[in-house]
Amino acid sequence: MKCPYCAHEESKVLDSRPVEDGSSIRRRRECLQCGRRFTTYERMDHVPVMAVKRDGRREPFDRTKILKGLVLACGKRPVSMDDLERIVSDVERDVMNRGEHEVSTLQIGAMVMERLRQLDDVAYVRFASEHRRFRDVDMLVEEAATFKERKRREDEMRDQVPLLTVEAGSTKTTK
Ligand SMILES: [Zn+2]
Numbered sequence: 001m002k003c004p005y006c007a008h009e010e011s012k013v014l015d016s017r018p019v020e021d022g023s024s025i026r027r028r029r030e031c032l033q034c035g036r037r038f039t040t041y042e043r044m045d046h047v048p049v050m051a052v053k054r055d056g057r058r059e060p061f062d063r064t065k066i067l068k069g070l071v072l073a074c075g076k077r078p079v080s081m082d083d084l085e086r087i088v089s090d091v092e093r094d095v096m097n098r099g100e101h102e103v104s105t106l107q108i109g110a111m112v113m114e115r116l117r118q119l120d121d122v123a124y125v126r127f128a129s130e131h132r133r134f135r136d137v138d139m140l141v142e143e144a145a146t147f148k149e150r151k152r153r154e155d156e157m158r159d160q161v162p163l164l165t166v167e168a169g170s171t172k173t174t175k
Contacts, residue, residue, distance in 0.1 A: 001029060001040055008033035049095055052104045055145070061095060061103065063088050066112060073127035079120050087115045 002009055011029040014037070018025050024043045031038070049061040070084045091111045095103050109131040117124040 003031035003034060003036065004038050005036045006031060006034040011038075049100070050102045051108060052102050054104075054106070058102070061092070061108075063092050066091060066108065069127065069130065070112065070116070070123075073116070073130065074120065074123040077120050077123045079123055083119055087112060087119070090115060 001011055003011060008031050010032040012032060013027050013029055015028040016025055019041065024041045027040045027042065029038055029040060030036070050058040051061045052058050067084060067088050070087060071081075074084060091108065094111060095108065113124060113128055113131065116127055
């Protein structure tokens with residue numbers, strides 16, 4: 001951290017404290033060469049992780065969404081909110097620790113199911129069937145997109161066919 005007065009590179013930290021929202025740290029420093037004091041702000045390197053759906057759409061990884069799904073699956077089951085919070089925190093930590101900027105919703109679902117299975121069989125089955133349902137819907141969307149693309153190509157081909165016939169005809173007439 002260069003001193004703003006003499007550009008010396010070394011300073012000692014007199015005091016550091018997080019800024020109120022916790023997104024950065026404020027440090028009071030003293031230059032080791034000229035002795036003058038200055039303040040620096042160090043921002044945490046926060047890289048958001050995106051959840052990728054089957055159809056390729058992305059949205060920021062959202063722990064409340066996972067929790068909602070779990071609460072639904074655990075309705076009337078002897079599972080505490082603390083247990084569910086712990087599952088979500090575990091999954092969130094694992095996702096962040098992968099060090100990648102993207103994670104598929106299928107992977108998230110698998111991670112949740114793995115933990116839920118150890119907690120409650122019924123909740124596990126409910127969550128798994130819900131997860132499967134969403135996966136099937138995503139697959140339908142994917143298939144529909146493929147179908148549309150194939151139809152577009154067929155239409156293009158059909159548009160080109162008359163052109164070819166006309167060309168063939170015109171070469172004939174010029175002969
Ligand atoms: Zn200095």
